[in-house]
Amino acid sequence: MKPPISRFPVPALDSLPDDVRRKMLEVQEKAGFIPNVFLTLAHRPDEFRAFVAYHDALLLRESGLSKGEKEMIIVATSGANRCLYCVVAHGAILRVYEKQPLLADQIAVNYLKADITPRQKAMLAFAMKVCTDSAAVGEADFAALREHGFSEEDAWDIAAITALFGLSNRMANVTSMRPNDEFYLMGRVPKAKT
Known part of the structure; x- marks a missing residue:
């Protein structure tokens, strides 16, 4: 049995506000799984929204950094x-x-x-x-x-x-956030063909 992904309660997807759940499902569609950071931060939806907005503003914008x-x-x-x-x-x-x-x-x-x-x-x-x-x-x-x-x-x-x-x-x-198992091999071994 794996340890929990967070020491704090992790809400069920169907209990989340629509926009938060939609964001998680978009990420799941792209990555094939929901990163535990999304599930952990969803404990507080307003803070989830603020974190994701600032994250995206910094990391998705064009800049002098690749x-x-x-x-x-x-x-x-x-x-x-x-x-x-x-x-x-x-x-x-x-x-x-x-x-x-x-x-x-x-x-x-x-x-x-x-x-x-x-x-x-x-x-x-x-x-x-x-x-x-x-x-x-x-x-x-x-x-x-x-x-x-x-x-x-x-x-x-x-x-x-x-x-x-x-x-x-x-x-x-x-929060003792546990990394998803999927992350450990990403970029190390060729992606499995589906």
């Missing part, structure tokens, strides 16, 4: 915050976007040793400083980003993604 780079930020900072759920779930997404089965593990443990570009290392250095010591972020940190072609808007995106996932990491840890 989808893979956004996931690199999440994986590196979630590793620093010791968030199992986000490292596993977003590590899977990172592997899929970058088509590199080893990359997420490298970034979660030590991005400085990961097989990424100097530009991406600069991006993650900024994200890690925002994650671990945001009060110390200063002009030199922005200058280091500019040296690698990042704009002020890119710096905002890096910081905002780091901050949102700081919240997510903490809630995942407090």
